[in-house]
Amino acid sequence: MGRPGLEGGICQPETEFSGASAAREPAIDRRAIPAAARESLWHGVDGAPIRRIDIPACAPSGAVRGSLLFMPGRGDCYEKWLETLVHWARRGWQVTSADWRGQALSGRLGMDATTGHVEDFELWLADYAHLWKALKAESPGPHVAVAHSMGGNLALRAVAEKRVDPDALVLSAPMLGIHPAHVPARVLRPVARVIRALGDPARPAWKVNERPEIVRRARAFLLTHDRDRYADEQAWYEARPGLVMGPASWGWIVAALGSIRALEKRGVLEAVTTPVLLIGTSADGLVSWPAIRRAARRLPHGELLGFGKEAAHEILREADPVRDKALARIEDFLNRAAPARG
Template identity: 55%
Template sequence: MEEVAITGIPAQGRTFDRRAIAPAARESTFALADGHDIRRIDWPGANDGLRGSILFLPGRGDFYEKYLETLDQWHRDGWRVTAVDWRGQAGSGRLGEDAVTGHIADFSDWVDDLAYVWRSWKSETRGPHVLAGHSMGGHLVLRALVDHRIDPDAVVLTAPMLGMSGPPLPLAVLHGVARIMTKVGKPTRPAWKWSEKPGEMPANRRDLLTHDAERYADELWWREKRPELVMGPGSWGWVERAYASVRRLEEAGAMEDVEVPVLVLSTAADKLVSHPSAARAAQRLPKGELVAFGNEARHEILREVDPVRDRAMAGVAEFLNRVAPPEVA
């Protein structure tokens, strides 16, 4: 593993409207293999996407509107950009018994969906082909790599959910507790409390995500503008299946068999996912690299204050320019 030192490069302008769909972008739906529709957004790419193509996958409870600024910046850098919701969250329906709890029968369902989207998207876009995933999205990208379901030219993972930030107990113990919780009640029930007042964000939620009050407020604005995006806690079924999927990644030889260049961006101050697990993954991956942050960054590194976000975006750009240069026309 190589740990990369990156100096922040200021973004040009800072005039992007994070509360509007950019004129260059197009929203649509995409039918998965079983006919389930998920939301999709595409930027065709400046200069006809001659730089290549990036497919972005958000995290648990996320929606692509939170990342419009980053997606548009990649577009302006010449990439053809696509982002999709995961089945069962944001504007792509629900899989549990209510409108806000995030549930999944098994993470392999999402891996199947990603593989299906990947094949279609890759066939219609110009290479090099890059996969980027945040948090749970990063976990699922790595899981699909380990399971040999996708073949990107390069991968970018921001604050990937490769372990949970919580009690320092063995993974098998944490998984066992979650498994018990799915048996003593419905696995679709919420695994944690969202707020004392239904529908209201927890008071300390921003402290977990970002130092940037304005970017955090953008998310709340989109939730009010598009109520279908609102999601609260994960279900006990989600928690149990998440631990099971983490154990799959922890298997001996799993990450060591991945030959794709992978950049991991992670912060030691993350209170949602495990930074040590992310750093260890960068070491295990044969072509893994790490850009590490400290107290200056919380979980949503791409939605942090400008100096932090600029450093992250510069790190991604340097990595992609080196490992996935433009194809020769």
């Protein structure tokens, strides 16, 4: 599982991070859980067991910068993001990440082991708020939230609906619209509801190609230009087969479009007082770049970092020039929006 020659720990001395090169930061084994990390279970609002990982702050100075909660996207797992989670831990953040209920190694909500299903995003919003409340009670501030893709939709909704109160929010490729990007959610959702009603809502919305190599190549093209980082995901799937997920269900699609519509309503984002950094790419083949730009304009304290064809959907797992630029901008944003406390 591990790769020879990479550091097993996370607390090595490092030079000041400038965003110029990932080589400035000591490498970790992206295919192994760091020795300092702790995997455990927490329990949702109804007692359902859900996986989490905690990585202690490990800045060279020994100072604790604050606490950071990272939530992944649809069909996602925190294993894919270990490199970035450790990056933040090295900057003094006490880092936590967790599965969404029904994903990764936290059970399933649908009819099989791979289809991603949910009836309503309200279930995930309640879990997220429950986890946030517990983290705030047990960890030092400032408290910041970072989320990717579907996680970005849920985190922004939780903030807009005052379920959580981070000092700052960072959204990477947030799912604020889906493709076809030129068709609004208010049009797509009624169509999806009709299709959902034609059968079991938990049935997959698309078929898995019988030629897995084609699926892998297509996913790699959509997610990242960095072949090694993409290969990390496949290595984790081999080591922990239960992580593997495939298509979303028609129930998920209707629920996702409903959650997108909730954020599109006039006055919702305009009332958000939390500083929010949105990061996206015009080349994203999974979520709508125009929707991300619109959200940034609507948020009173919104900031936007945009990329072009050099970046695919998973910006924080992209090739170093893109990833380093995004991490540097996040660090600058958090230093301004959630400064360290005495």
